Amino acid sequence: MSTDYSARHLSVLEGLEAVRKRPGMYIGSTDSRGLMHCVWEIIDNAVDEALAGFGTEIDVVLHADDSVEVRDRARGIPVDIEPKTGLTGVEVVFTKLHAGGKFGSGSYAASGGLHGVGASVVNALSERLDVEVDRDGVTWAMSFHRGEPGIFADAEAPTPDAPFTPFTSGSELRKVGRVAKGVTGTRVRYWADRQIFTKGAGFQTEELLGRARQTAFLVPGLGIRIHDERGEQPSTETFRFAGGIxxxxxxxxxxxxxxxxxxxxxxxxxxxxxxVLQENGHMxxxxxxxxxxxxxxxxxxxxxxxxxxxxxxxxxxxxxxxxxxxxxxxxxxxxxxxxxxxxxxxxxxxxxxxxxxxxxxxxxxxxxxxxxxxxxxxxxxxxxxxxxxxxxxxxxxxxxxxxxxxxxxxxxxxxxxxxxxxxxxxxxxISARAHKETQRRKNALESSSLPAKLVDCRSNDVADTELFIVEGDSALGTAKLARDSEHQALLPIRGKILNVQKASVADMLGNAECASIIQVIGAGSGRSFDLEAARYGKVIIMSDADVDGAHIRTLLLTLFFRYMRPMVEEGRVFAAVPPLHRVVAMNPGSKPNDIIYTYSETELQGVLAGLKKQGRSYQDPIQRYKGLGEMDADQLAETTMSRAHRTLRRVRVEDADAANRVFELLMGNDVAPRKEFIVAGQGLDRGRIDV
CATH class of the missing domain: 3.30.230.10 (Ribosomal Protein S5; domain 2)
Incomplete structure (x- = not known):
């Protein structure tokens, strides 16, 4: 390996080259998050104008060709010549890093932009960027290709694939129209460079709407319109709030x-x-x-x-x-x-x-x-x-x-x-801490402090073990015979546990069922929860396939979400899927009959129609499982517990805020929104009532 290392080995990146070489320094990442950051660099410039008292309307357009356009009716980017560079204000803003009107206190008393790199970074990371400025009764325009100013030879609609001719001797800020005297504003439209951003990066509509709503709250009186022209049905959302924060x-x-x-x-x-930059150029x-x-x-x-x-x-x-x-x-x-x-x-x-x-x-x-x-x-x-x-x-x-x-x-x-x-x-x-200290003392003094009703497994390999939380003692008896005792542990719960969304920490710890679940998992609760200390690799909620079973499952998920959330975030909480029906399809002669399990009424009707089409008969009445306790051990093992045949639903949290809102809606103290949610649901179908 060469040990020669001198100044000639150093790379000096000039201007926007540095942005294209290291985009993560400026926008955080090159996935959807970075793509959204670029959108907000342009929008925030318009918002800063509104904060300074200029312009009360901002329009954001997501075009069908994946370009983004931001329009405002503020003062407009300066179009005169900047004396130090000899360039127009528009070109300085979009091509020079650390250039803008937000370094001193002359143009903006308080602004979000302060580094002077936002617009130029977006320009550097765009395959094409067009800017139009209304000032002095004229509409001025300039276009850029990956940060370089020039002219696109558009046949009809603007596109980044149009032939591009860069300026050679000097840049030109073109006059493309006239406007009424006193009309000012800026329009920026850009196409993100797919050479920079990762495949699959896209504009997150919900995130854009949320941020627009948030900005409208923060600047009372400012109207922000989001026009989404993608898809078959274009949509428009407008945000304006007078009440502020x-x-x-x-x-x-x-x-x-x-x-x-x-x-x-x-x-x-x-x-x-x-x-402070002085007139002579010294800081x-x-x-x-x-x-x-x-x-x-x-x-x-x-x-x-x-x-x-x-x-x-x-x-x-x-x-x-x-x-x-x-x-x-x-x-x-x-x-x-x-x-x-x-x-x-x-x-x-x-x-x-x-x-x-x-x-x-x-x-x-x-x-x-x-x-x-x-x-x-x-x-x-x-x-x-x-x-x-x-x-x-x-x-x-x-x-x-x-x-x-x-x-x-x-x-x-x-x-x-x-x-x-x-x-x-x-x-x-203080009560929770005392309870925890008591448990620690018990652990030190007793050989085992786990609940007596826990049926533990033999394996010490956490990644390969499973804890089934079983509804009721009757199901526990069958599950004991159906389980793989090497890897599968059972914990029965009696009835419906406490709704922890409404209860305090002390009430939760005082509830025997909640306390035993936390104790068995062994990783603590709340902010002190330690995922590494969990005693089982999977937690599987196994409740009856009826309304009460669904309610018990919801109560248990509420407990995990509020007090053991890392288990959910890591995908280690599951719901078992027991069958609803057992169909015995008859075979001729001495051939054993076929057993078919179905998991919904629709699936059952499909199976029966298929058997009828084949000319096969089935035992009537069809067995309908009201609960886990109605299955024998072989049936429970085959359908719900055996790793080779079972189906599990993994519980995931894609958006913690959205999940939190759903738990508060379904399980919280406020009844009125829950009633509205139920009334506005799918309606009541008498055929779906389990009688």
Whole structure:
């Protein structure tokens, strides 16, 4: 191997070459996530104009040819010559990295874009990009091919496959039309480069609609229209909200309210030393006075899940940062002080609240606006500006102090309910910890602390073992004879377990069936769940094929989703599929009869029609299994438990938020949405009623 390594071996990537060589640095990935990031780089430029007070309408068009177009009616990209480069403002924005109007405080007081690479990165990663700007009574246009300006010779509709001629001596910003005086705006249409993005990467319509809805909540009065022209039936969705983040919180909250939506606003100043570009082209460190504005909407509900969204200049920060840390610090500091003041009424003792106690059941949206925020990377998922933490914390403490000191009857009642809720959470946490410590002591002192009703398997190979959770003792007896005792363990449950979506942690741990399931799996529960410690590779819910069996299965899935979610996310939870019917098809002579199992009424009718067509008879009446206990061991083994013949349904969570909403709808405290869901269902078919 050569040891020669000198300066001539170094590669220097100029301009947009670097983006095409290392796209992940700028858009995170080259799959669907990166494709969506490009869309939002262009949309966010239009949103920044709206934040600055220019333009209240944004149109996003997903064309049938997989191109994307973003239209706004804001000021339009500058078309005059930028003196340092000698290029038009349009070409600078789309071809030069770290160029734009968001570095200083002249054009935008607070914006989402701040690195000056968004539009140029999208251009570099596009097979074709067209931009049109309405300014000065004229429509100006320019086209790019993989970042290079030039002209496409379009025959009819624009396409990236049209012949392309790059500019040679100088670029041309073409005049392609005229507009009325005072009409301004920008239209950007681009075709993502399939040389860059992975095969199968596509625009996620639901994600686009969700983000558009979110942006409309964050910028009250801004209208965002999404036109999807793909498919046979084009669709249009429009989002506009006047209520801002208060309305956003109401949209996010899925449980019944304990408090109204409280709005807290504040601001704070700080100084920051940043390099400032001087007229002579030098960067000089300068101390600047900054202002950070805080806007917070929050409400507590009867549930136990936390929904928290944070934003910086309308840019989502899903991984938090200093603003989220400040919010949690201020909230915990204030509520700890309030609980200490009311310790006697609340019977709180000397125990202290923790973060999880105050966040339980909380739905909150936090937005901060500040000039030139410091993010970690171009994807802007974490805010790093240190001074924001104290400003947000102080604003939260001040706002809650005013609310709790309010003489209004509603404010007093709701403040008292919040204290009751967080103290109840604290007591539940302490109770759960005591229960866990008790179990640990038992494990240390006893040879086995597993429930006596567990029928364990012999194998110690976790990956090859299965735990069947069986409905009732009658099914357990049959399952004992039908199982493979080397690999299959059985745990019977009696009746319907607790609905843990409505119950507290303490109630869940106090329920014998829930506690025994958690104990048998052996990996803990909640935030302390350790998947590596699970005693079984698969957990299979085996309930009767009737309405009660389906309800028991739903209750068990609720327990796993809320307290042992990693088991579900890893695909280790299954539902057994027992048959509904057993058809004995008669054979002539001494030949044994054929046994056919069916799993639905439709399948049964199909089998019977097939036998009739073949001229074969069958035993009547057909056996209909009402429960697992009606099968003998051979039948149960063959249809439901034997690895060679059985069918299992794997329980998966593709979208945790969507799954959470479904569990809250079906199993939560709020009855009205559940009733609407049932009424709006498929209707009642008398033929489907099991009589």
């Amino acid at each position: 208060s309305e956003f919180v109401e949209h996010l909250a899925s449980d019944a309210a304990v408090t109204d939506t409280w709005r807290i606003q504040g601001s704070g100043g700080y100084t920051e030393t940043v390099p 000089v460190p300068t101390e600047l006075n900054r202002v950070c504005e805080v806007d917070l909407a929050l409400r507590w509900g009867t549930g136990y899940d936390t929904v928290f969204k944070s934003f910086v200049n309308i840019i989502s920060t899903p991984k938090g940062g200093t603003h989220q840390a400040g919010f949690e610090q201020g909230l915990l500091k204030f509520l700890r002080a309030e609980v200490e003041k009311n310790a006697r009424r609340l019977k709180a003792g000397s125990d202290k609240l923790e973060k999880d106690d105050v966040l339980a059941g909380l739905t909150a949206v936090l937005t901060v606006r500040l000039p030139e925020p410091q993010f970690e990377g171009q994807t802007k998922e974490v805010l790093g500006t240190p001074a924001v933490r104290a400003i947000v914390s102080n604003a939260v403490v001040k706002g809650l102090t005013e609310r709790f000191a309010s003489p209004k009857r509603d404010d007093k009642a709701q403040s008292s309910l919040v204290l009751d809720k967080v103290v109840a959470e604290m007591k539940s946490r």
